[in-house]
Amino acid sequence: MIQITLAVALLFALLVTGVPIGIGLSLVGVTGFAGFASLEAGLSMLAQTTVDAVMNYGFSVLPMFLLMGNVIARSRIAEDLFNAAHAFIGHRRGGLAGATVIACGGFGAVCGSSVATAATMSRICAPAMIARGYAPSLALGSVAAGGTLGILIPPSVALVLYGLITETDIGQLFIAGILPGILGIGCYLAAVWATCWRHPEAGPAADRVVWPERLRLVARLWPVLALFAIVMGGIYAGLFTSTEAAAIGAVGACLLALIRRDLGWRGFVEVFAETGQATAMLFIVVIGALALTAFMNVAGLPPFISSLIGSVDAPPLVILLAILLIYIALGCFLDSMAIMLLTVPIFFPIVTSLGYDPVWFGILVVCVIEIGLISPPFGMNLFVTRAVMPRVPIGEIFRGVMPFILSDILRLGLLVAFPAISLVLTGRPW
Secondary structure (H helix, E strand, O other): OHHHHHHHHHHHHHHHOOOOHHHHHHHHHHHHHHHHOOHHHHHHHHHHHHHHHHHOHHHHHHHHHHHHHHHHHOOOHHHHHHHHHHHHHOOOOOHHHHHHHHHHHHHHHHHOOHHHHHHHHHHHHHHHHHHOOOOHHHHHHHHHHHHHHHHOOOOOHHHHHHHHHHOOOHHHHHHHOHHHHHHHHHHHHHHHHHHHHHOHHHOOOOOOOOHHHHHHHHHOOHHHHHHHHHHHHHHHOOOOOHHHHHHHHHHHHHHHHHHHOOOOHHHHHHHHHHHHHHHHHHHHHHHHHHHHHHHHHHHOHHHHHHHHHHHOOOOHHHHHHHHHHHHHHHHOOOOHHHHHHHHHHHHHHHHHHOOOOHHHHHHHHHHHHHHHHOOOOOOHHHHHHHOOOOOOOHHHHHHHHHHHHHHHHHHHHHHHHOOHHHHOOOOOOO
16 A cells, blocks of 8 residues: 555645646556556556547536536526525525525526536625625625535536446436535525624615515526426436436527527637636546546555455444545545545445445535535635635635534534435435
């Protein structure tokens, strides 16, 4: 295991020095593989891994969902979601923060990306809350936390990656994410209420909106609801696969943007260019992770860890909780996708050997990654939201997000204690 220890140290050194994660993963994977065979064998392994990934039909789901999310992010749908939620609960104390959480959940349901959700909603919700006297900590904290819903509520790029890595049914993962996502919205709303109960001045109530205006704002959301219903309803009913759903969702998002005139031709060109760049970057990371996994397999890491776990005299639940704690700790320092690509190939065989459901574990992994996205000091969403309000001290954002981290830990505990929350809609045994 000396080779693996040196490889992990080299990887962290490369990441700290600013080497892109995909390149760092590939370098470590090839170097480690070459140590057991030869440099030519290591380069051949990387070439074959690249060909296999690019030619894998299942990976086509990634650019489709990325295109869908990019089109939605460039439209006015986020603003419509916030305005509709604001109309119903904005007149209550902390109502705008609650409306932000609900809008983030709705946006995440048609976007699939945490960073895109946080970036889009920050530009809309944070200035509106601060202009109405909200404390910057609550305003940016609610946006940062709400943004994490984008990688859990389906369709989710994180769940797609987990499904591809572990060969778990992506449609089942999407269905399993619905109730935990709704539970997450409820927990975040409770965090907003608790914050405003302790500090009433942090979230003053806005003016009440009359019912005709509420109904008008809700009516603007029907295309978004229809798109979500088609994508998820088709998967749940077995009408099409997750890959086909991704294509239908991408085409539907483009048609929706055309009908609403949210994007011109120039906007569509920019969206397709952004999607191509994001897809290329993501594939580089995936290929690097697969190369590193190949090295770890040659080094004998999976059987070593399995034997190590087998020698530990501890209940399966204790081992599972230890794994989740490792994820939370890593989330404070590493990017969410990096965590998933690096750790899932190691932990997945352990968890399944303990008898746990792979779909349930996938939901738990995404939930703990969500905690990492808003955990100081390097939570990605914290810095995404601060970019919108650069004058707000980062320490104030850290304080504002703490109630939401606690609510995330509460939700994680509920999901661990009651697997049925994740599995009941899938029809899998729990």
